[in-house]
Amino acid sequence: MSDDNQKIAERIGQMIAKYRKQKQLTQAGLAEKMNISNDAMSRMERGGIMPSIPRLIQLAEILDCKTTDFLIGSSPRLIDQLERMHDILSRLDELEREKFLDMVESMVDWHLNHR
Numbered sequence: 001m002s003d004d005n006q007k008i009a010e011r012i013g014q015m016i017a018k019y020r021k022q023k024q025l026t027q028a029g030l031a032e033k034m035n036i037s038n039d040a041m042s043r044m045e046r047g048g049i050m051p052s053i054p055r056l057i058q059l060a061e062i063l064d065c066k067t068t069d070f071l072i073g074s075s076p077r078l079i080d081q082l083e084r085m086h087d088i089l090s091r092l093d094e095l096e097r098e099k100f101l102d103m104v105e106s107m108v109d110w111h112l113n114h115r
Helices: 003-022 025-034 038-047 053-063 066-073 080-092 095-112
Strands: none
Touching: 003 038, 003 053, 003 066, 025 038, 025 053, 053 066, 066 080, 080 095
């Protein structure tokens, strides 16, 4: 696997783990639902293997999320990150969004001043 593909597989694996934990499933429990070995599930979450499109669809069904969540959530592309940010912000009311954006702005300012 090329370095770029490895990074993508690792990011997708992190997203799988995130959604699995949100559903309070163990790796073994998710592996059983997917009819794969615990080892295969572990390697998928660690980025050792890249899940196929049919596997991503199966994961999205089991984990009750969109298939694109795995891809957008793991993408370094600005447009994908903006879409992810939009999804996050859409779950908040107006006051919460304003507080969240103020917090993000403060974090960015701090980061830029401490490079």
